[in-house]
Amino acid sequence: MFEEGTSLKAKYGAEKVYDFSLGNPNIEPPEKFKKALKKTITDSTANFHAYMPNTGYPDVRASVADYLRGEQKTNICGDDIIMTCGAAGAINVILKAILDPADEVIAPAPFFVEYNFYVTNHGGILKTVPSKEDFTLDINAMRDAITSKTKAVIINSPNNPTGQVYSEKSLIDLGLLLKSAGEKYNRTIYIISDEPYRKIVYDGLKLPSVFNCYSESFITTSYSKDLSIPGERIGYIAVSPEASFKDKLLQGMALANRILGFVNAPALMQRVIGSIQGASVDISAYARKRDILCDGLAACGYEFIKPAGAFYLFPKTPIDDVEFVGLLQKELILTVPGSGFGRPGHLRIAFCVNDDTIINSMPGFKKVMMEVNNRHTK
Amino acid sequence: MFEEGTSLKAKYGAEKVYDFSLGNPNIEPPEKFKKALKKTITDSTANFHAYMPNTGYPDVRASVADYLRGEQKTNICGDDIIMTCGAAGAINVILKAILDPADEVIAPAPFFVEYNFYVTNHGGILKTVPSKEDFTLDINAMRDAITSKTKAVIINSPNNPTGQVYSEKSLIDLGLLLKSAGEKYNRTIYIISDEPYRKIVYDGLKLPSVFNCYSESFITTSYSKDLSIPGERIGYIAVSPEASFKDKLLQGMALANRILGFVNAPALMQRVIGSIQGASVDISAYARKRDILCDGLAACGYEFIKPAGAFYLFPKTPIDDVEFVGLLQKELILTVPGSGFGRPGHLRIAFCVNDDTIINSMPGFKKVMMEVNNRHTK
Numbered sequence: 001m002f003e004e005g006t007s008l009k010a011k012y013g014a015e016k017v018y019d020f021s022l023g024n025p026n027i028e029p030p031e032k033f034k035k036a037l038k039k040t041i042t043d044s045t046a047n048f049h050a051y052m053p054n055t056g057y058p059d060v061r062a063s064v065a066d067y068l069r070g071e072q073k074t075n076i077c078g079d080d081i082i083m084t085c086g087a088a089g090a091i092n093v094i095l096k097a098i099l100d101p102a103d104e105v106i107a108p109a110p111f112f113v114e115y116n117f118y119v120t121n122h123g124g125i126l127k128t129v130p131s132k133e134d135f136t137l138d139i140n141a142m143r144d145a146i147t148s149k150t151k152a153v154i155i156n157s158p159n160n161p162t163g164q165v166y167s168e169k170s171l172i173d174l175g176l177l178l179k180s181a182g183e184k185y186n187r188t189i190y191i192i193s194d195e196p197y198r199k200i201v202y203d204g205l206k207l208p209s210v211f212n213c214y215s216e217s218f219i220t221t222s223y224s225k226d227l228s229i230p231g232e233r234i235g236y237i238a239v240s241p242e243a244s245f246k247d248k249l250l251q252g253m254a255l256a257n258r259i260l261g262f263v264n265a266p267a268l269m270q271r272v273i274g275s276i277q278g279a280s281v282d283i284s285a286y287a288r289k290r291d292i293l294c295d296g297l298a299a300c301g302y303e304f305i306k307p308a309g310a311f312y313l314f315p316k317t318p319i320d321d322v323e324f325v326g327l328l329q330k331e332l333i334l335t336v337p338g339s340g341f342g343r344p345g346h347l348r349i350a351f352c353v354n355d356d357t358i359i360n361s362m363p364g365f366k367k368v369m370m371e372v373n374n375r376h377t378k
Numbered sequence: 379m380f381e382e383g384t385s386l387k388a389k390y391g392a393e394k395v396y397d398f399s400l401g402n403p404n405i406e407p408p409e410k411f412k413k414a415l416k417k418t419i420t421d422s423t424a425n426f427h428a429y430m431p432n433t434g435y436p437d438v439r440a441s442v443a444d445y446l447r448g449e450q451k452t453n454i455c456g457d458d459i460i461m462t463c464g465a466a467g468a469i470n471v472i473l474k475a476i477l478d479p480a481d482e483v484i485a486p487a488p489f490f491v492e493y494n495f496y497v498t499n500h501g502g503i504l505k506t507v508p509s510k511e512d513f514t515l516d517i518n519a520m521r522d523a524i525t526s527k528t529k530a531v532i533i534n535s536p537n538n539p540t541g542q543v544y545s546e547k548s549l550i551d552l553g554l555l556l557k558s559a560g561e562k563y564n565r566t567i568y569i570i571s572d573e574p575y576r577k578i579v580y581d582g583l584k585l586p587s588v589f590n591c592y593s594e595s596f597i598t599t600s601y602s603k604d605l606s607i608p609g610e611r612i613g614y615i616a617v618s619p620e621a622s623f624k625d626k627l628l629q630g631m632a633l634a635n636r637i638l639g640f641v642n643a644p645a646l647m648q649r650v651i652g653s654i655q656g657a658s659v660d661i662s663a664y665a666r667k668r669d670i671l672c673d674g675l676a677a678c679g680y681e682f683i684k685p686a687g688a689f690y691l692f693p694k695t696p697i698d699d700v701e702f703v704g705l706l707q708k709e710l711i712l713t714v715p716g717s718g719f720g721r722p723g724h725l726r727i728a729f730c731v732n733d734d735t736i737i738n739s740m741p742g743f744k745k746v747m748m749e750v751n752n753r754h755t756k
Contacts, residue, residue, distance in 0.1 A: 051402045085463055088639035259499065
């Protein structure tokens with residue numbers, strides 16, 4: 001997608017191409033980040049760029065835990081944190097540590113398509129379960145998908161590609177389901193809660209903490225989206241302080257971080273984010289983009305669930321999604337078919353772009369919808 | 379090892395513990411690196427910390443290729459380079475791209491112990507083959523180890539843990555062997571040449587380029603050792619411009635970089651190293667440490683091959699290596715048994731430490747050798 005956007009922009013001019021295909025934040029990192037980066041590199045500590053323990057700098061891990069204690073009302077400490085190369089690194093480290101061959105991991109669909117690769121990397125099998133029509137969790141469908149091989153459920157809230165968030169009640173219900181299934185099959189079934197968009201929520205929404213809903217759980221996250229630094233590969237794993245095998249999990253994940261070739265999260269970025277816990281870009285800018293996009297598309301006849309978080313909109317397509325995305329591309333509007341996320345009949349619009357890109361794309365979005373509607377009425 | 383050193387230092391005081399257990403460079407990064415880092419963060423380019431293609435910034439890859447063209451007299455271009463999270467990331471990316479289940483990878487022993495994990499991560503099997511008494515390549519032993527499942531040979535020159543380097547003739551012989559074995563079994567057998575210590579060589583030695591010895595080859599490396607920045611996780615893969623399936627390999631590795639969870643090499647560090655190609659710490663400082671250590675240990679009766687590169691010495695132990703390392707540890711001298719590297723009867727001493735650590739450890743090294751010798755003469 002990255003390369004396709006680049007080549008179209010080279011051909012038609014960047015301002016003529018409306019690229020909604022990538023979750024690459026266009027808002028600059030906050031001043032707090034830039035100041036912290038400047039300050040950190042003038043730190044004269046010896047061995048500043050040297051190896052540290054595979055889990056990360058102890059003071060950075062403590063600083064992350066301090067923030068989580070306040071934000072999630074959880075009794076976590078630095079030892080429960082492992083700094084990682086982004087959330088992608090985090091999830092791979094967890095899966096390497098917990099999966100046995102042919103273990104199954106369940107994900108509600110639509111889902112972030114990389115999960116399939118991550119599970120396969122470590123000998124597991126991803127089973128997707130449709131979420132409800134409004135993209136909230138379908139606990140009954142999940143119950144039907146659990147087998148004696150289920151090792152984990154991976155959830156992503158706020159969600160990529162839908163922008164939906166999961167309620168505290170649904171997390172508690174999921175936890176109860178996994179507890180009872182775990183007892184039935186005599187094994188621990190984990191929740192991996194992938195939360196890189198946690199700070200990007202709208203309308204004053206408060207997100208629940210998975211740790212307070214289910215003890216056998218992990219949080220994975222990164223600073224890619226909320227600080228606009230996805231190229232830097234910095235994130236972490238937090239293990240529930242109540243997890244039954246916490247010490248073994250932490251040892252296994254420290255080893256996995258090393259042997260998968262990550263070794264440790266990048267040193268300089270660890271120090272930077274350690275000093276600005278809680279910082280984020282101006283979320284109201286994303287709220288504004290969401291509103292411009294939703295209002296515009298609603299007026300053109302698109303149907304969608306208004307995103308509660310993240311910077312994705314996942315409208316329905318009136319015809320086959322791949323065909324519809326192809327029609328939009330002829331208008332130089334780049335989006336991704338829902339079938340790529342395990343939910344055909346939709347398309348993903350990443351609205352982490354300039355306001356003008358959204359505004360100027362509207363005639364194209366309208367034209368394609370009208371064409372398709374005219375076809376149907378002929 | 380990291381944690382053990384830390385705990386002994388806390389107990390006895392840092393200056394009383396002689397920690398030779400880790401390849402964690404103690405020399406500060408060069409001024410050139412520090413200046414480039416300062417300059418890079420003042421760059422006002424928009425989307426500075428954003429995603430870039432999974433292979434890295436095109437201009438950084440071109441800059442790496444420019445350097446390699448001059449240093450290795452090879453006709454490489456930026457498209458043949460993939461920026462990675464260190465050499466550990468690089469090797470995992472290659473193995474993910476080339477290994478089929480149960481494929482075999484051969485490594486001369488002693489060997490960097492992580493290779494075993496890396497090969498296993500991707501469903502392969504590591505077969506070690508003893509190198510010669512002086513730690514140079516034993517081509518005949520390698521010939522005997524090749525089977526119809528052999529997919530690659532991984533070599534490391536200058537070598538960890540021995541400091542040995544492989545001659546151009548031995549690389550040409552290895553290439554001829556793999557070419558003929560590849561023809562016999564109708565498959566491509568690759569050389570992965572892992573070269574993070576390439577710039578750390580002594581006595582004016584010039585290293586050969588594997589690309590000029592065998593076309594089906596990769597170079598993996600990092601800036602960890604020569605710039606003293608192992609915590610930053612920055613390195614690269616170079617593919618031989620003559621490799622038969624170069625385009626497929628590059629596509630496969632770009633995908634592997636993404637799906638293994640690395641996504642891309644850290645953005646800021648890419649830009650920094652792109653601007654200072656060829657820079658390194660003062661290698662003469664390591665040469666001095668090598669000489670102090672070798673002269674001191676020779677005088678105490680230790681037998682060893684003087685390292686031609688890297689910052690490791692791999693002396694013989696007169697008794698079982700684990701026992702000998704245990705005796706040294708009682709003198710607060712931390713080293714690693716050769717059996718950990720697939721070569722019992724030796725120990726690894728990492729001399730990337732302060733000169734004083736080397737000098738002040740000598741009484742301990744001497745005491746243990748005398749004790750052991752006295753035992754034998756009783």
